[in-house]
Amino acid sequence: MDILKIRRDFPIFSQKPGPEKSEKSGSLIYFDTSATAQKPAIVIEALSRFYTSMNANVHRGLYELGESSTTHYEAVREKVAHFINAKHTEEIIFTKGTTEGINFIAASWAEQHLKQDDEIVLTQAEHHANLLPWQRVAQKTGAKLVFIPLDLETYTFKNPENYITSRTKLLAVTYSSNVLGEVWDHTQQELETLIAQAHSVGARVLIDAAQAVMHRRIDIQQLNPDFLVFSGHKMMGPMGVGVLYIKQALHDDVQPYQVGGSMVFSVSFEGASWAKSPQKFEAGTPPIAEVFGLGAAIEYINKNINFDELQKHEARLCSVLIDGLEKLEQISGIRIMGNKNWLRQHGHLVSFAIQGVHPHDIASYLGAKNIAVRAGHHCAQPLVNLLEVDALLRVSFGVYNTITEVEILLQELTDIVMVLRTQASTQSLSKNLNKILEL
Amino acid sequence: MLYQEELMDHYKYPRNNKSVPNPDFAISELNPSCGDRIAIEGKIYENIITDLGFSGSGCVISQATASMLTEHCLGKSVDVALSLSKNDIIAMVGLEMGPTRLKCALLSLQVLQHGLLSLQENKGAL
Numbered sequence: 001m002d003i004l005k006i007r008r009d010f011p012i013f014s015q016k017p018g019p020e021k022s023e024k025s026g027s028l029i030y031f032d033t034s035a036t037a038q039k040p041a042i043v044i045e046a047l048s049r050f051y052t053s054m055n056a057n058v059h060r061g062l063y064e065l066g067e068s069s070t071t072h073y074e075a076v077r078e079k080v081a082h083f084i085n086a087k088h089t090e091e092i093i094f095t096k097g098t099t100e101g102i103n104f105i106a107a108s109w110a111e112q113h114l115k116q117d118d119e120i121v122l123t124q125a126e127h128h129a130n131l132l133p134w135q136r137v138a139q140k141t142g143a144k145l146v147f148i149p150l151d152l153e154t155y156t157f158k159n160p161e162n163y164i165t166s167r168t169k170l171l172a173v174t175y176s177s178n179v180l181g182e183v184w185d186h187t188q189q190e191l192e193t194l195i196a197q198a199h200s201v202g203a204r205v206l207i208d209a210a211q212a213v214m215h216r217r218i219d220i221q222q223l224n225p226d227f228l229v230f231s232g233h234k235m236m237g238p239m240g241v242g243v244l245y246i247k248q249a250l251h252d253d254v255q256p257y258q259v260g261g262s263m264v265f266s267v268s269f270e271g272a273s274w275a276k277s278p279q280k281f282e283a284g285t286p287p288i289a290e291v292f293g294l295g296a297a298i299e300y301i302n303k304n305i306n307f308d309e310l311q312k313h314e315a316r317l318c319s320v321l322i323d324g325l326e327k328l329e330q331i332s333g334i335r336i337m338g339n340k341n342w343l344r345q346h347g348h349l350v351s352f353a354i355q356g357v358h359p360h361d362i363a364s365y366l367g368a369k370n371i372a373v374r375a376g377h378h379c380a381q382p383l384v385n386l387l388e389v390d391a392l393l394r395v396s397f398g399v400y401n402t403i404t405e406v407e408i409l410l411q412e413l414t415d416i417v418m419v420l421r422t423q424a425s426t427q428s429l430s431k432n433l434n435k436i437l438e439l
Numbered sequence: 440m441l442y443q444e445e446l447m448d449h450y451k452y453p454r455n456n457k458s459v460p461n462p463d464f465a466i467s468e469l470n471p472s473c474g475d476r477i478a479i480e481g482k483i484y485e486n487i488i489t490d491l492g493f494s495g496s497g498c499v500i501s502q503a504t505a506s507m508l509t510e511h512c513l514g515k516s517v518d519v520a521l522s523l524s525k526n527d528i529i530a531m532v533g534l535e536m537g538p539t540r541l542k543c544a545l546l547s548l549q550v551l552q553h554g555l556l557s558l559q560e561n562k563g564a565l
Contacts, residue, residue, distance in 0.1 A: 360475075377473070
């Protein structure tokens, strides 16, 4: 895998640096792939090609353009099924993204199937997208949320199997954390084992694969979840399209998330019956151009990316960064949040906080140098509170990042820490005001 | 240099970074998108702000603006403080800011004005 050659496929890296008055000097260094991946030209061109020469709605027009649009749309469904090794193409539902996929299952399956005192098992490391929908299900059904605790020494889960009981009706967990990176022991097949255990008590399983899909090969049949969700834009596809996998055996148990056009078998003035999956789950005009673009992204990945090599590449970037941060620790307290061993072996992001320097200031400084990192609570407030920081910095990698870029980042970090670190910690809250804050 | 010297000076040597004994109002707020926190306490005598103190945690912009704002408002009338706008803060910070950073800059003004308004409402209720 030739990283520099791959990098040339992404037009954003050959754009001119920012506006003239900014300090931006070099071309973009993009360390925010966990938020969204950059797009290769082939994906951008696919969108334009669709609207230029293929635009027609799907499953409707009998004219050639309409038939061709339908054929291409359904071909991408097949590509996705193959990409994640799903058994049946009808198990692939197009959504607008991970968040919609999880809300879909919460509203169209969980609300009908969960009742008082049933338990939904989550981890303490979930993104808000895999927490808030379950909070709402719990409020509506009386089910309880149970959290597998995170060990803050090792950033691993403590005995996750203990949280699966006869009361468990749903296990909904992340495949890879958007804050901590790798949280499951993949050498021990920890997640697969937990999923099998949930099934053994009759529970269903939803996997949030948003952070995993661009970094490891997903094998549905090996992992064996009932539901799995991810977003197209995090795997170099366009924004506004995502995938919800629903195991075929559950197609009758899951209700349509929305009703309307193109999802019916027959309709009278009084009622309607649904078409079979996937139409049943895709009311209205889907994001056809985006699906087409997603197909281009999968083609690009299949042709250019070897997941084993990608994982090695990203893990090496993590190692260089962790080594550099550990050196930097000599001038300022640095806390890396995540299991360093796993990040070095198969990670794709590193989150950290630097004592006495707010992540926002670092991110702004780096931004002025055309280096994009993420600062904040990363849509995981309960986790960030658990880590006892206000906010943290996240550097996340993609196939296009290089070791040189990581070295530039480390140099800039050293400079900014020297400038911003304050000796006196004048900013502690007075006690009475702290109380007010604990609303 | 990342920020202007004056801003950095306020960050490194914040003015009015203290608590006010027997304050007439004490209020604190959080910017939930980044975790910046600002708490402001103050004393008012005949509609004049006679004492102000802040504490908090967060980025340079959020903390330095709190320092600048408290310094600016001390000795001025409540009405003057309430009439301060987004543009006054932008001028004070002297920096072009995107929508995210602007929230950091505006937090302390929001906290101060909420504090002053709550004081007025309480008085109205009496």
